[in-house]
Amino acid sequence: MSQDSLLSLEKIVALSKRRGFIYPTSDIYGGLASSYDYGPLGAELLRNIRNLWWREMITCREDMIGIDSQILLHPETWVASGHVNAFNDPLVEDKVTHKRYRADHLIEAWLEKNPQDEKIVVEGLDLPGIAAFIEKYHVKTPDGNDVFPPKAFNIMFQSSIGVVEGEKMPVYLRGETAQGIFTNFANILNSTRMQLPFGVGQIGKSFRNEITTGQFVFRTLEFEQAEIEYFFDPEKTDWQPLFKSWQDQMWNFIHGTLGIREEKLRWRRHSDQERSFYSKDTYDLEYEYPFGFKELWGIAYRTDYDLKQHIDHSGKDLRFRDPQDPNRSIIPHVIEPAVGVNRILLMAMCDAYWEDSENNRVVMKFKPNVAPYKAAVFPLVKNKPEIVGKAREVFHMLGKKMGTCWDDRGNIGKRYFYQDEIGTPFCITIDYQTLEDDTVTIRDRDTMVQERIHIADLNAKISAALEA
Incomplete structure (x- = not known):
């Protein structure tokens, strides 16, 4: 899909x-x-x-x-830059609900529903131009109501410095x-x-x-x-x-x-x-x-x-x-x-964002260098101290190099799908075989393909994907 x-x-x-x-x-x-x-x-x-x-x-x-x-x-900064005098948005008010809207946004929404033969650049319209457009085409609010004439609204947030009333800057x-x-x-x-x-x-x-x-x-x-x-x-x-x-x-x-x-x-x-x-x-x-x-x-x-x-x-x-x-x-x-x-x-x-209908899952296919976590570490079971301990070793090893997630909740399938939905590129499972030969299962988010590799090779494999 x-x-x-x-x-x-x-x-x-x-x-x-x-x-x-x-x-x-x-x-x-x-x-x-x-x-x-x-x-x-x-x-x-x-x-x-x-x-x-x-x-x-x-x-x-x-x-x-x-x-x-x-x-x-310093406030003079914004006078010099023009923000105090000219940093304005055109504002209109709904005559019935009294909600306020950006006038240019109402016009843009109107144009999407009522395309004109002539090309109209909304951001280029001044306040009289916006007022004339609204009046000519009877532009209304999302609630279907008329608006009052547009006014210039300065969008700078003003505050003050000082503790003595009347002497604040x-x-x-x-x-x-x-x-x-x-x-x-x-x-x-x-x-x-x-x-x-x-x-x-x-x-x-x-x-x-x-x-x-x-x-x-x-x-x-x-x-x-x-x-x-x-x-x-x-x-x-x-x-x-x-x-x-x-x-x-x-x-x-x-x-x-x-x-x-x-x-x-x-x-x-x-x-x-x-x-x-x-x-x-x-x-x-x-x-x-x-x-x-x-x-x-x-x-x-x-x-x-x-x-x-x-x-x-x-x-x-x-x-x-x-x-x-x-x-x-x-x-x-x-x-x-x-x-x-x-x-x-x-x-x-x-x-x-990707809905994988074939496998009934939602996947955030972030490029690995962007993804919140680069890897997730799973102990296969929670009641085996040797497996949990080995998994924590892997987690801390990877965590020194990259964002890493610890996940020991539910079955492995649910953990995989959770990590897919948050965009984690690689899931690493520590199981009984890990205790024998120091290998783990690493699963690719996008292909769902799993392979077995040595713990010592994990950093290099994931780092290569981050630099790709």
């Missing part, structure tokens, strides 16, 4: 909670809108994605370094991780030996108080970003080949490193109306989720906009001085690849 034939978001949501990938936040209190916690398996999956991204984008590149900036930055939870890179640009130049072109990467939490559309963890109030700002001298480096090289790296990471199917991926270029005014070019790498092709990873040529803004607002010198020409200093230009780690996780789960 096709891996996609029975896939629905509801099945991913159900499996996520049932097996401990993702839980609704504050579930015992009825949950919190657009908020989720990552359970034992979700935490491992997120960690694997982060580590793979950091290894390939930072560690393995001689022109890249990483930082970890604060969630709370307003601050914002960061709306993106990029600004911490820009504000540290001079510090990075002064404390490292990096020369243009070079990039700075960061992984961290961001927050946007936006109205979401119920697409699980695709869009949430709190999310994790992995962003890169790649700085270069536009007079010495042609931006187009550089831009293309980052597109290739993004594609290779998703398709090659994570093993996502190529036919589920595509590039979409932003139109002139959709693209930010300071960007010379912007593309989205999109994945076909159960709810359609949506942005996974964006890349934009942001020119020198951000550094210029921070120079103007801070009065600090953020220019780069050419070591070959001491009289020449420039404001570097930037190419920015930015991805939501939570969207990668959702993509990985959707792409891995």
Whole structure:
């Protein structure tokens, strides 16, 4: 059966909670809108994605370094970046239920049901354009009701620093991780030996108080970003080949490193109306989720906009001085690849989900390097101390090298199917023969083929699969 034939978001949501990938936040209190916690398996999956991204984008590149900036930055940061004045979503309110919705999302849903001959880019519509569209086509809420005219809604979370009422300093939870890179640009130049072109990467939490559309963890109030700002001298480096090289790296990471199917991926270029005014070019790498092709990873040529803004607002010198020409200093230009780690996780789960009707099982066919656990260790029986003890030796041996799961519940068949459903590539059974010759049974998740190998060869066999 096709891996996609029975896939629905509801099945991913159900499996996520049932097996401990993702839980609704504050579930015992009825949950919190657009908020989720990552359970034992979700935490491992997120960690694997982060580590793979950091290894390939930072560690393995001689022109890249990483930082970890604060969630709370000086509030002027967000004035300079434009987030305070311009980081707005178009919001509408249901006239009957008074529920609030993103106006552009209502229009997108309407267009899916009522395709137009003319191509309409929703993200390119300004507030008057959105209002005109809703009025012209009588766009309604999911409950079938009319809406009040759209309003601009700033999606930055505001808080304050201080303990004395009236003297508190307003601050914002960061709306993106990029600004911490820009504000540290001079510090990075002064404390490292990096020369243009070079990039700075960061992984961290961001927050946007936006109205979401119920697409699980695709869009949430709190999310994790992995962003890169790649700085270069536009007079010495042609931006187009550089831009293309980052597109290739993004594609290779998703398709090659994570093993996502190529036919589920595509590039979409932003139109002139959709693209930010300071960007010379912007593309989205999109994945076909159960709810359609949506942005996974964006890349934009942001020119020198951000550094210029921070120079103007801070009065600090953020220019780069050419070591070959001491009289020449420039404001570097930037190419920015930015991805939501939570969207990668959702993509990985959707792409891995497989209903094996022939064997009546659900399998999460994660590439081994992505899977939460790489191996599961089973003692054949629980009441034989020698077998249990040997199994624990194997578990601890593998656990020093990779994520390993201990499982001694139920019969072997049920254990196999449980591990299949959480995506564990290899199951290792310690039995009576193990006590005689130090061999174990290792089972492949996807093929269900079992073979007998020596304990001493386990690490090498599984490690080879992780590097494939």
